[in-house]
Amino acid sequence: MxxxxxxxxxxxxxxxxxxxxxxxxxxxxxxxxxxxxxxxxxxxxxxxxxxxxxxxxxxxxxxxxxxxxxxxxxxxxxxxxxxxxxxxxxxxxxxxxxxxxxxxxxxxxxxxxxxxxxxxxxxxxxFIIPTDYDWHLLAGDETALPAIARRLEELPAGTRAIVLLQVAPADRRPLASQADVMLHWVDSDAALLDAARALTLPAGEGYAWCAGEAQTMAAMRQILVEEKGHDRHAIRAAAYWKRGTAHHHENLG
Known part of the structure; x- marks a missing residue:
């Protein structure tokens, strides 16, 4: 819709x-x-x-x-x-x-x-991110799943999308998209970060979007920008929640 x-x-x-x-x-x-x-x-x-x-x-x-x-x-x-x-x-x-x-x-x-x-x-x-990047990286936990599912539905055919999702096995479900999607399900914060470290980012202009627990997303951003050399202007990282805090939402850059 x-x-x-x-x-x-x-x-x-x-x-x-x-x-x-x-x-x-x-x-x-x-x-x-x-x-x-x-x-x-x-x-x-x-x-x-x-x-x-x-x-x-x-x-x-x-x-x-x-x-x-x-x-x-x-x-x-x-x-x-x-x-x-x-x-x-x-x-x-x-x-x-x-x-x-x-x-x-x-x-x-x-x-x-x-x-x-x-x-x-x-x-x-x-915060409007164009769909015509050469590739898109979408990463997060179950709190980011609705946004990631919506984004995948928006991406046009011919687009490349890499998706890293930390979601319990019982809550994993098919995600519709016309894009060429490489989807990795993982079970923990550590596994999510390990999956990011294991990635070889594709060539071309890409955009990374990640959201989830504050400490994990800060580490995710550090991995992508400092370890992988991804353009710091082409990433959006957000804390949708923070462990030990009742209500937290923060943009991490």
Whole structure:
């Protein structure tokens, strides 16, 4: 599902890599759950709907929207999640939730059913990575799986993609793509980093994107830039969570 990009303002290029940022008007939307399913033992797919999605914008596969969950006090608990898919015409938005821990997002998504409501905000902006690089490296853990799955669906035929995914065997699933995909599943942080070290990066202009646990992603970036010599302007590394911290999101460069 795709959408046009109305009401967005392009900024200057982020780097010589042709990546660009766009900013969007921030808007809160009150949505209703229309479908909830467990697509693997530890991943829930929630489909939300509402007329306010008519002008929803998500221009990049790793956009983040703010989800507002009921908290114990007056203030809601807020978490960042990737729009997995959306349709302006159908007024629908799909979000996938990894079911680990007992935080507000995992608890809400585990119990969600049609008729429930959820408030979302954003995305604030998009970091648009062109699809016409000679190759793409996508790496991360289960929290990055929705973004990686969306990106693979966006890549055109003839594109080369290398994917490193740390996901439990029970939660591994086919990932659709027209691209030529080399997919490696691994079981641990250490195995993910070892897989990166074992890579021979292809020739040509490539872009690396990685997201997951903070310390692991910092190490991943170091491996790719300092050990492999990958262009520091052609990588985006993000901490989607941090071990021992309840709520963490950070861009690592």
């Amino acid at each position: 795709t959408a046009s990009l109305p009401h967005s303002k392009a900024d200057e290029a982020d780097s010589p890599s042709r990546v660009r940022r766009v900013r969007h008007e921030i808007k809160k939307r009150e949505l209703s759950v229309v479908a909830a399913e467990s697509i693997t033992p530890n991943m829930r797919r929630i489909t939300l709907a509402g007329d306010s999605l008519e002008d929803f914008i998500s221009a990049s596969f790793d956009d983040h929207i703010k989800l507002f969950f009921p908290g114990e006090g007056e203030a809601p608990a807020m978490r960042d999640y990737t729009p997995r898919a959306f349709s302006n015409a159908e007024r629908r938005l799909v979000i996938e939730f990894a079911q680990h821990g007992d935080g507000p997002a995992a608890s809400w998504s585990a119990a969600a059913q049609p008729g429930d409501t959820l408030t979302i905000g954003g995305p604030r902006g998009s």
